[in-house]
Amino acid sequence: MYLYTIHKEGHKILLILGIALIALNFGYRYFLGDGMIASIILWLSIFFFGFMVMFFRHPKFVIDLFDDKKILAPADGRIVVIEEVEEKEYFKDKRLQVSIFMSPANVHVNRTPIGGKVKYTQYHPGDYLVAWHPKSSELNERFTSVIESSDTEILVRQIAGKLARKISNYLDEGEEVKQGDELGFIKLGSRVDIFLPLGSKVNVNLREKVKGGRTILAELP
Numbered sequence: 001m002y003l004y005t006i007h008k009e010g011h012k013i014l015l016i017l018g019i020a021l022i023a024l025n026f027g028y029r030y031f032l033g034d035g036m037i038a039s040i041i042l043w044l045s046i047f048f049f050g051f052m053v054m055f056f057r058h059p060k061f062v063i064d065l066f067d068d069k070k071i072l073a074p075a076d077g078r079i080v081v082i083e084e085v086e087e088k089e090y091f092k093d094k095r096l097q098v099s100i101f102m103s104p105a106n107v108h109v110n111r112t113p114i115g116g117k118v119k120y121t122q123y124h125p126g127d128y129l130v131a132w133h134p135k136s137s138e139l140n141e142r143f144t145s146v147i148e149s150s151d152t153e154i155l156v157r158q159i160a161g162k163l164a165r166k167i168s169n170y171l172d173e174g175e176e177v178k179q180g181d182e183l184g185f186i187k188l189g190s191r192v193d194i195f196l197p198l199g200s201k202v203n204v205n206l207r208e209k210v211k212g213g214r215t216i217l218a219e220l221p
Contacts, residue, residue: 004060010056017052024045057107068152073211074217076211077102080100082096090144096195098218110183114179117148118172118176141159142167144156155193160190169184170184196218199221
């Protein structure tokens with residue numbers, strides 16, 4: 001069992017939404033009276049607010065791995081890509097890409113897969129193709145982060161999807177991070193790609209569900 005709180009990204013949104021839904025329901029009942037439609041609006045409001053609370057849930061747990069050779073999953077979701085690709089932005093050579101699709105029902109906190117020094121961060125505006133589209137990693141709005149640990153660099157790319165229109169990234173170049181620290185947050189479901197050195201042993205399979213900061217995604221060579 002984990003202790004869940006509301007993520008800081010949701011505080012303002014949930015406050016405004018709660019006020020708006022309360023105003024809607026009181027306004028409808030004041031001007032149009034009670035009835036079946038008023039009850040339907042109330043239950044839809046409760047359902048929608050409950051969904052948004054679930055979306056911004058933030059599980060609290062202790063990460064005690066701290067192993068530079070083991071790579072933690074940076075996000076909750078389902079594995080949709082495991083393949084060798086040419087990484088064109090930072091490494092400019094072949095890497096092993098593992099991609100995690102985050103549905104609106106997943107926890108949307110993103111975490112650092114390893115501890116070390118943040119070597120590179122870069123935001124890229126772009127399109128909003130569906131997150132599982134093969135070109136979304138290169139064409140969609142995205143935020144790239146590179147973390148160096150010992151002699152290894154790992155790239156994590158947060159990608160906006162069809163619904164997700166807001167990527168938050170909390171890393172600054174030059175700062176030191178611990179394995180499992182909060183890297184950022186993507187609103188309304190999307191995808192996170194991680195690029196590993198060739199020869200890394202992937203411990204997950206396609207379509208497998210993983211947990212950010214808890215699932216050991218891979219082991220470095």
